[in-house]
Amino acid sequence: MSTTEPAIPATLGQSIPPDTPHAVSVSLPTWKSNVGYEEGKSWVVSRMVTGYPRFYIHKIIQALATLIVRKYATPDDGCLLLHSHGAALRCAEFLQSCKPCAQSDVRILDFAPGGSDPDSKDRPKPIIFAVIHPLDCAKLAKSFWQHTGEGVTSRRAEYCRRLFDEGLLVESGHASLPLKLSKGPRRYKKDLSYDDEPPPDAVQNGSTAGGLENGDRARFLEERFGRNLGIEMSERAKIAVRRRISGSLTADTDIDEALETSKDNREMRDVANFSVSDVYLYPGGMNSIFSTHRMIMLARGADCRKSICFGFPYIDTLKVLEKFGPGALFYGNGSDDDLDDLEKRLASGERYNALYCEFPSNPLLKCPNLDRIYALSRKHDFAVVVDETVGNFLNIHVLPFADVVVSSLTKIFSGDSNVMGGSAVLNPQSQYYSLFKQTWSEHYEDVMWPEDVIFLERNSRDFVQRIARINSNAEAACNALLGHPKIKDLYYPRVNPSKKYYDARKTPTGGYGGLLSATFHNEADAAAFFDDLNFDKGPSLGTNFTLASPFVILAHFTELEWAESFGVDRNLVRFSIGLEETGDLVNKLKHALAAIPL
Template identity: 30%
Template sequence: MSPRNLLNDPAWQGCDLGHPLPDSPHAVSVALPRWRDVVAYEENDPACRDALKTIYPRFGLHPLIRQLTQPSEIAGSTVWPYPTAAAAQAALAHCRRKAPDSRSELIAIASVSCLRSDASATPHAKAFWQHTGLGLSSRQAAIALDQEAPPTSEDGEAARRAIRQRLADIHDVGPDHISLHPSGMAGLHAALTAVQNLRPGRSTLQLGFPYVDVLKQPRVVFHGGDLLQPQDMADVEAALDQLEPAAVIVELPSNPLLRCVDLPAVSALARVRGIPVIADDTIGTGINLNALPYADLIFTSLTKSFAGRGDVMAGSLLVCPQSPWARTLLTACTTVAGLGDADAIALEEASRDVKERAPKLDAHALLLAERLKTHPAVERVLHPKDCPNFRALMRSGAGYGCLLSFELKQGRQQAQVVYDALSVSKGPSLGTNFTLACPYTQLAHYDELAWAERCGVAADLLRVSVGLEDPDELWMRFQRALDS
């Protein structure tokens, strides 16, 4: 059977619950086609969870990984496999810090290094797995299970060289300034480890509404993370002087509000105080934005627009040559786990067309955003074009990224009706070549909706990653849902 073409046959109806997005054993998204499916997922409803044929890899254990680890679980324990012994050891050290009386241990399964956590350490093992993104990939699990053939190390290294060169060409830097990691969050882990060499034992300061794990990784795994939603640069300056953070973290743009801070001004304030700036350009992409003069480290989830297919996890970390700490950071940017051979080969293949594909996604997203603004049911549309600070970082001829968010005039009740009626694939993640929608706040902040509302993120906000479908046909799908 040929894989389902999600461009013209999206997974949007109740019968599609749990379908992998895309139709691949290594899909990183899963269909949650109705609002009630999202609620059931968040509330761990067994019927919903049992229907899922895959899961976003950092949020749980992929079915292939469960197949690998389940036989080694003993009463009350869970097993967490890692691609290297160093990564498993880091997970064990985290559990022992958080639960010193636990009896967690390292074990090997089919030559894979694993953490086996007892009941008291399991919440901490799960947090480390999610926030750091250092876990074993589904391809590595399939190889360990003898379900897929391992590639040669020479082919894996050739793929990594090609990816680094592709990213170097995008950012106009040397490939030696770029490292590859198992996920975007693993790239952040390497960045946070590096800045500890400059400013050890300090917390970080994040500016703007955060992607959940960008804030939680420094809070849970490192030395803490403060959050500031500044009104002006005076707020930033005061926070820098008061907190003296290890680093400032910014998203270009933020998720899901799609806004940027004034990065040149933030960089000037931070650097004069000896504080590096870490930027996440996953949504804006290096194709569109030039953050190099102002950010010292840039991490990216290559899972998203760079790959485009939604069936490979990967991340990168770029040390900016203009950084006053470039030499120190390059030396300090070691990683406990690099990008594996099989995933590197898949990513290299998927990203060959990124320079042609990404501008199409950007153009389609801009057109959909402009059309949504005209619809009488829509209260507001959030898109990077409306952010002056984003526009100030854009390269010549660049686009705005593939993401938009919108709210409806009648609030949650209408949002639920529109979401259920929307005939596009629905689930977590972004940057795929097929359109992917989700009620973002429900998925990312289900247990803290009131806090998100206070931060300006509506509980009924719908987020859309726009794909390569014909823009007019895609608009007809949105019109039908909005008019329902």
């Protein structure tokens, strides 16, 4: 691959969407910029104002970590900020179980608001947790952050940074005052409310009036025009989000309707005795997978048993199964032949803890035979965990054929690309339901930051309407690309050989989702197409706008040959289809195809 430094695109490194302080995507608008990012080239990395949160630690988080090190550690130390004391313990244990950190001095600092509270007899629950480690362990600590999703979100860090700067956030050995959340930093309160228009001169030349300080314009616009709830409403927002995930809400609703609805949800999730109490929220999709893996190991006490990763997965799922626990049996093709082999292993007496699969998979959009997998699980005593992120529950019914269903709410459930979230849903008809329910009750940590929940609730209000349009647009995109001579292969549930397995789980009103991938005959063709493509280009998926990415380059740059051994071509471009006008979307695809030289 060529590494020559090209002309720098104006959008390189900017957030997607633009001017969004907590965006979860970043502009990498050319093929070379994606390669340059993976190679750590300064012409790319130095221009990045943000990145996907598990791969790029937000600058707000970095700044707070730097301040903590300066006050509580040494210049030879690094700092990882996590969302719970339990997460910090897991991180410390992980670091000390691996070389070169096995004998390292790793310690945990719990932070809470300072002061005193005469009405409280117990020490308050801290709100941010720091793992202090030698700089030699920084790469390993970053891998824990990436794989587990246990790191703090940028909104939590922003709030804690303000307290830290004001001397109100201290190491918990010196703290005893519980945090009292407000609607937000004080600068948002003066002469403003979310229901009031800003004064006519509120925004002038990048500065603000009416109680807003310099640099706050983007956040004010995001919150004021986003119609967010007050922070004190976060518990109500969680209920609304859980009801949408449960399937009890099948129409676009605001929070009051979401809380008042009494509709029976069984017809959506299609499982008897299912309720909202079976839905658990997490600060990210990967954290829901990591936490589910941890819960199942705790529940079954089967640490000696490996798990199964069935089908080519999103990168970190396999890493979690391999690094946290006894390891994994990996079936990278996720084929019927793989199931034949698994059945032989099971018949010979091999036993496993759980099987993890995606439905459909990312980026090849393959679907496994869930009916057969679930039947094998009941016969041979292993749990089934299905990641429905790409399909989503409005398009597919997978809960009846899984013990746990996980999803990234960061994606299409949110759509706005400005908040992270995840969920795990228990199947009340599972053979493990009582055991899992008890385990979740004992070990589940509700660590979602209130502001993040509020954004997630707001974004998901029109979830149902958006899914229908995205399904339709993706069909049109598929038709425009299918059979084109400049495309090597097209991957989409409707045209894949595994379509029969998708159709078996498709809802009566569902479609084939918003994700599809195309491969090209060589890198030059892929790069010419990608560079000409007039879409936003960056990591993530499920956005309300179409987002393209050379996914294999970003996700598997250091293991391209390994990925290709499972049919995952390095010259692949993945499309996450959005809400644009259909004709305009198709024309942009055709224009980019025309840019490929003959």
